[in-house]
Amino acid sequence: RPVQQVIAEMTNGGVDRSVECTGSVQAMISAFECVHDGWGVAVLVGVPNKDDSFKTHPMNFLNEKTLKGTFFGNYKTRSDIPNVVEQYLKKELELEKFITNSVPFSEINKAFHYMLQGQSIRCIIRMEH
Numbered sequence: 682r683p684v685q686q687v688i689a690e691m692t693n694g695g696v697d698r699s700v701e702c703t704g705s706v707q708a709m710i711s712a713f714e715c716v717h718d719g720w721g722v723a724v725l726v727g728v729p730n731k732d733d734s735f736k737t738h739p740m741n742f743l744n745e746k747t748l749k750g751t752f753f754g755n756y757k758t759r760s761d762i763p764n765v766v767e768q769y770l771k772k773e774l775e776l777e778k779f780i781t782n783s784v785p786f787s788e789i790n791k792a793f794h795y796m797l798q799g800q801s802i803r804c805i806i807r808m809e810h
Contacts, residue, residue, distance in 0.1 A: 684715070685710075685712075685714035697717060697720065699716050699721070699724070701725050701726060704730070710735060714737060714741060716747075717746075719745045721747065722749060723747070724751060725750040726750075726754070780804075784806060784807065792804040792806060
């Protein structure tokens with residue numbers, strides 16, 4: 682059985698909220714289809730392949746399920762970056778925990794290799810001579 686059907690059965694009709702972070706279109710569809718009719722909300726965060734297509738039955742919308750998307754968490758760089766820098770300088774935010782790899786610019790292709798192989802989420806590209 683499809684995972685969304687199993688979740689709907691386990692939760693008496695579906696979950697109130699679901700969040701998809703993988704970028705897998707099938708996971709996105711499952712996240713949307715497993716929310717409860719009438720009030721369920723699915724939020725898509727992952728970035729899909731450019732050739733992927735999201736397909737679901739129109740009844741999922743007619744049954745008043747809500748589908749939302751966010752790109753980088755709707756982060757506002759102009760207003761949010763200064764706050765992040767301030768938090769980092771005050772040692773309130775440990776950015777190092779979010780970095781999985783670091784490579785010099787001359788090895789930028791290695792960063793893409795890490796990403797495509799699932800070995801890196803956030804890679805710092807160092808601008809060195």
